[in-house]
Amino acid sequence: MKMKKLVSLLMVAALSASMLTGCGSSNDAAGSSDAATDTTAEGTENAAGGTLKIGGIGPLTGAAAVYGTAVANAAQLAVDEVNAAGGVNGMQLELNFQDDECDAEKSVNAYNTLKDWGMQMLVGSVTSGCSIAVSEYTKDDNMFQLTPSGSAVECVQYDNAFRVCFSDPNQGLASAQYIGENNLATKVAVIYDSSDIYSSGIYEKFAAEAANQPFEIVSAEAFTADNKTDFSVQLQKAKDAGADLVFLPIYYTEASLILSQADKMGYAPQFFGCDGLDGILNVENFDTSLAENVMLLTPFAADATDDLTVNFVKNYKDKFNGETPNQFAADTYDAIYAIKAAAEKAGITADMSVSDICEAMKAAMTEITVNGLTGTITWSADGEPTKEPKAVKIVNGSYTAM
Amino acid sequence: MIMMSEQKKTKGKLKLNKVTKNDLITYLMVVIAYVIVEILLKTGNLSSLLQGLLVPLCTYVILAVSLNLTVGILGELSLGHAGFMCIGAFSSALFSLGLKDSIANEGLRFFIAILVAAASAALCGILVGIPVLRLKGDYLAIVTLAFGEIIKNIINAIYLGVDSHGIHISMTDTMSLGLEPDGKVLIKGAQGITGTPHDSNFTIGVVLILLSLIIINNLVHSRTGRAVMSIRDNRIAAESVGINITKYKMIAFTISASLAGVAGALYSHNLSTLTALPKNFGYNMSIMILVFVVLGGIGNMRGSVIAAVILTLLPELLRGLNNYRMLIYAIVLIAMMLFNWSPRTVAWKEKMAEKLKRTKKEEV
Numbered sequence: 001m002k003m004k005k006l007v008s009l010l011m012v013a014a015l016s017a018s019m020l021t022g023c024g025s026s027n028d029a030a031g032s033s034d035a036a037t038d039t040t041a042e043g044t045e046n047a048a049g050g051t052l053k054i055g056g057i058g059p060l061t062g063a064a065a066v067y068g069t070a071v072a073n074a075a076q077l078a079v080d081e082v083n084a085a086g087g088v089n090g091m092q093l094e095l096n097f098q099d100d101e102c103d104a105e106k107s108v109n110a111y112n113t114l115k116d117w118g119m120q121m122l123v124g125s126v127t128s129g130c131s132i133a134v135s136e137y138t139k140d141d142n143m144f145q146l147t148p149s150g151s152a153v154e155c156v157q158y159d160n161a162f163r164v165c166f167s168d169p170n171q172g173l174a175s176a177q178y179i180g181e182n183n184l185a186t187k188v189a190v191i192y193d194s195s196d197i198y199s200s201g202i203y204e205k206f207a208a209e210a211a212n213q214p215f216e217i218v219s220a221e222a223f224t225a226d227n228k229t230d231f232s233v234q235l236q237k238a239k240d241a242g243a244d245l246v247f248l249p250i251y252y253t254e255a256s257l258i259l260s261q262a263d264k265m266g267y268a269p270q271f272f273g274c275d276g277l278d279g280i281l282n283v284e285n286f287d288t289s290l291a292e293n294v295m296l297l298t299p300f301a302a303d304a305t306d307d308l309t310v311n312f313v314k315n316y317k318d319k320f321n322g323e324t325p326n327q328f329a330a331d332t333y334d335a336i337y338a339i340k341a342a343a344e345k346a347g348i349t350a351d352m353s354v355s356d357i358c359e360a361m362k363a364a365m366t367e368i369t370v371n372g373l374t375g376t377i378t379w380s381a382d383g384e385p386t387k388e389p390k391a392v393k394i395v396n397g398s399y400t401a402m
Numbered sequence: 403m404i405m406m407s408e409q410k411k412t413k414g415k416l417k418l419n420k421v422t423k424n425d426l427i428t429y430l431m432v433v434i435a436y437v438i439v440e441i442l443l444k445t446g447n448l449s450s451l452l453q454g455l456l457v458p459l460c461t462y463v464i465l466a467v468s469l470n471l472t473v474g475i476l477g478e479l480s481l482g483h484a485g486f487m488c489i490g491a492f493s494s495a496l497f498s499l500g501l502k503d504s505i506a507n508e509g510l511r512f513f514i515a516i517l518v519a520a521a522s523a524a525l526c527g528i529l530v531g532i533p534v535l536r537l538k539g540d541y542l543a544i545v546t547l548a549f550g551e552i553i554k555n556i557i558n559a560i561y562l563g564v565d566s567h568g569i570h571i572s573m574t575d576t577m578s579l580g581l582e583p584d585g586k587v588l589i590k591g592a593q594g595i596t597g598t599p600h601d602s603n604f605t606i607g608v609v610l611i612l613l614s615l616i617i618i619n620n621l622v623h624s625r626t627g628r629a630v631m632s633i634r635d636n637r638i639a640a641e642s643v644g645i646n647i648t649k650y651k652m653i654a655f656t657i658s659a660s661l662a663g664v665a666g667a668l669y670s671h672n673l674s675t676l677t678a679l680p681k682n683f684g685y686n687m688s689i690m691i692l693v694f695v696v697l698g699g700i701g702n703m704r705g706s707v708i709a710a711v712i713l714t715l716l717p718e719l720l721r722g723l724n725n726y727r728m729l730i731y732a733i734v735l736i737a738m739m740l741f742n743w744s745p746r747t748v749a750w751k752e753k754m755a756e757k758l759k760r761t762k763k764e765e766v
Contacts, residue, residue: 061728062681098721103681104673105458109718112454129675132596136674154596154675194575195558195592197677204576220575224558224592225680 049090050350054079054339055119056097057110057134058126064102067328071126071148072097073320074329077312078336088343091350093336100125104133111137120350120357121146123335126328128152128197135161142355144362146339148331152197156383160358162365164331164338164374164385166299168201171274174389175247175297176206180213184270184295185245187218189238191231191258193250194222202249202274218243223254231258232265239267248273252280259290275299278327281397288397297389299374300330301399309373327374334372338379341368425619428704429612436608443604451718457672459714460607461665464614466694466710467703468661471618473692474701475627476654477634479543482530483662484687485550488678489526490519490663491670492557492589495598498671499588500564502599512601516610516667523663526553527656535651538637550688557678562589594677595670602671610668614661615703621657630654697739712738 056075058068079095087093096117098110107130114122122138122145125131131150138145139158147155147163151171156163166174179185190206193199203220210217218241221234235258238246246262246269248255255277262268275298281288302313302324312333316325325333339361345368346360362381370377375387392399439456442448465487472480494515505511534545561572565585572578576587589595621627629650632640641647670676680686694713698705716734720727741747 060725099725099727101681103679104675104677105669105682108454108673109451109458110721112450112452113718113721115450129594129677129679132675133673136600152593197593200575200592207575207577224555226555 049087049092051094052088052091052343052348052350053094053096053118053120054336055111055114055117055122055124056095057100057107057114057122057124057130058097059102059130060097060099062101062103064127066326067149068099068102068126070326070329071124071332073323074316074325074332075123075148075336077316077319078333081315082336082340088340089348091348093340100130102127102130104129107131107134108137115141115143119143120352120354121339121361123148123332123339125150128155131155131161132157142358144354144358146335148335149328152201159362159381159383162338162379162383162385164335164377165327166275166387166389167384168198169205170384171297171389172202172205172207172249173209175202175249175272175274176209176213178297178389178391179245179247179272180215183214184272185243186215187241187243188215188245188247189218189241189243189269190220190247191234191238191250192220192222192248193224193228193254195224195226196250198276199250206247206249215245228254229257231261234258235262235265235267238269239265243269245270245272248277251276252278252283256280256283256286256291259294260287263290270295272296275327278302279324281394281399282324288394291394292397294394295391296394297391298327299387299389300327301390301392301401302326303399304401308371312373330373334370334374334377337372338365338368338370338377341370421623424704425615428615428619428707431704432608432611432615432707436604439604455715455718456604457602457607457668459711460604460611461669461672462691462694462710462714463611463707464665464668465662465691466698466706467611467614467618468658468665469691470695470698470701470703470706471621471654471658471661473695474699475618475622475634476630476651476658478535478651478655479539479692480546480655480658481543481685481688481692482546482548482550482553483658483691484683484685485546485553486523486526486659486662487666487669487687488550488553488557488683490523490660490666491676491683492595492666492678493522493663494519494667495595495670495676496562496588498599498601499595499597508599508601511599512606512667512671515601515671516664519663519667520660521663523666524656524660527659528652530659531652531655535648535655547685547688550683550685554678554680554683557589557594558592560589561587561591563587592677594675596675598670598674598676600671600674602668607668610664611707614664615707617657617661618703621654626650626653693735697735697742699742 056072058071059065060068060072075095075097079093082088083092096114098113100107100110107125111134122143124147125134126149128150131147132152132154135145135155135158138160142160145161149165150163151165151168153167153169155161190203192203207217207220219237221237223231223234248258248271255273259271271294273294273296277296278298278300280291313325316329317323342361342364346364348357348360365379366381377385377387379385390401392401465483469480469483472478497518498511498515501511530549534542537545559573561576561579563570563579563581563585565582567582570579570581576590629645632645633647633650637647694710695706697713698709717727717731720730723730
């Protein structure tokens with residue numbers, strides 16, 4: 001009897017947990033996909049050249065839902081814009097975005113669902129692990145794959161896969177070189193998330209490159225996804241080692257905690273981060289004055305004043321309940337425009353087979369230049385983008401280019 | 403004459419032990435399902451989604467059946483089943499990746515990989531079992547839960563590489579492995595194993611399901627199985643007739659663990675990336691497997707198979723509902739659980755079955 005009780009208790013707990021995750025994510029994403037079906041329905045009716053079916057995969061539920069939702073929203077925004085401007089080669093774009101819960105297995109399921117739907121190109125997956133798993137299948141099907149944010153090296157190991165974001169090693173390298181060239185520090189501490197591919201990927205390359213630079217790494221402390229609320233130990237070690245710069249190749253949620261805990265300790269080194277820190281000014285209940293003078297290398301800043309960014313941020317806010325787009329959204333927006341440019345260059349038509357589209361796109365991707373939100377991007381045949389990382393500094397509560 | 407031969411037939415049927423018949427129905431069910439799916443596959447009538455789900459289905463069925471051995475037959479609540487699966491997945495993936503070039507024959511390599519998975523999971527089962535199986539009920543549940551989490555965290559911290567000098571292991575990062583330039587990093591800490599060969603397929607999965615069902619059913623009906631069940635039903639009585647409690651508990655627990663390891667091998671050879679996330683090897687997964695077992699009926703192997711298939715298919719088939727998918731899934735799960743196991747519906751179902759029988763008899 002006792003056991004039965006325990007079992008039923010556990011069941012209830014599990015159920016309520018899954019209910020909660022379901023509820024939490026359906027709020028903002030629901031609006032976007034409703035919008036998706038509306039616009040695409042209109043699109044198909046008007047289109048003369050048929051429709052090009054683009055599939056998207058990313059986490060819309062679960063812990064990584066923030067990223068997946070941003071990608072889904074931005075992709076929808078870009079697709080709507082392209083369609084309103086007359087589409088690609090007279091074709092309208094149709095987007096179908098599937099949830100993968102940030103799980104490689106579910107991501108493959110989502111990919112198969114999209115194949116049943118008739119997808120001709122894939123934008124995804126959002127996270128690295130999922131992207132790698134899916135790329136095994138896109139390779140077999142010869143499906144063109146463009147991941148907006150899969151930053152691990154293996155994401156683009158096959159020639160049908162391309163990416164928009166920087167690769168992890170690239171960011172580590174660029175950060176180390178930037179700190180070295182500008183003589184920002186002599187003693188550097190690193191706090192990174194060892195359970196995250198993005199974070200540890202950057203850290204490894206950063207540490208390797210640090211040997212060639214005029215600074216030394218005095219402490220490198222890791223945390224994992226299971227204990228990312230208290231950073232006093234890591235900060236204390238950095239302080240004891242006398243680090244005058246703390247490198248944070250992590251996402252902004254944890255970084256905001258680190259900043260406020262460092263402040264409480266009375267420790268005020270220079271903080272330096274990567275594109276994951278973008279968004280730190282929008283963290284709820286976070287005193288943004290703490291982020292003052294934080295430096296980050298990011299291809300996108302929502303506060304930039306060029307027309308493209310201003311328009312994008314405004315449209316995004318209007319459409320999605322005033323949310324500020326992050327770097328994931330910007331990468332995705334560029335991804336859709338890269339597809340548009342490449343498809344126009346290659347002369348893709350809606351009745352081409354998946355494999356033919358892939359071959360044509362592969363060649364066209366290396367020839368196009370996209371002037372996007374995250375800079376002027378060109379691609380090489382190995383799928384890596386070339387764009388300039390921009391260093392920005394937070395001054396008076398907003399990003400300022402350095 | 404005809405009547406006589408019919409009588410003989412029914413007599414022949416009756417001679418077949420009721421338990422054996424029950425087992426045969428389960429095996430037959432799996433085989434028929436396999437044949438139907440194969441026909442659909444050959445004629446091209448199966449959607450890519452379902453094709454992709456075939457191997458995961460096999461994985462979850464094996465997991466459910468193996469956990470049912472611990473929960474249903476041994477009567478102990480284990481919440482660390484995903485931990486054993488994790489061990490099987492990683493050990494077999496490591497084996498396959500390391501010997502990718504030395505063993506060219508895919509079938510042979512995967513066969514050995516499965517054995518490696520089963521052996522390593524069984525070893526962990528024994529290691530965990532020695533201290534843990536002295537506990538009873540809730541305590542055991544909590545310790546196994548902790549075990550599952552420990553496994554996941556340890557694997558997330560291990561870095562393992564190979565070069566001409568041999569194997570290097572580190573717990574900090576890939577740099578500290580000190581590999582030669584020709585070296586290869588096999589396990590990259592939290593990033594797990596990448597590049598596992600795609601060896602598992604549906605046929606192997608079904609064969610493994612049948613094997614695990616046969617192993618478990620034979621165990622249950624053997625002398626050992628009766629001893630295990632007697633411990634479940636009354637520990638003191640079992641002890642008093644001279645049954646070695648720890649030994650029999652250990653046997654059941656280890657077999658259950660090694661079968662979970664086999665499921666892990668099937669899982670890891672279906673995806674090219676293998677990371678130990680809370681999602682796939684955490685306690686969420688352990689509880690998910692327990693849900694299969696409870697929904698299918700504790701101690702009921704056929705029920706576990708059916709429940710695992712339904713609950714794995716359900717969230718995928720609900721994709722049409724977009725963002726309400728997980729919400730609806732949870733509601734359906736509650737409804738199914740109530741329908742299957744609330745005392746009232748159980749009574750109602752019995753009544754209906756009785757009625758059906760009576761009408762049949764009247765017809766005759």
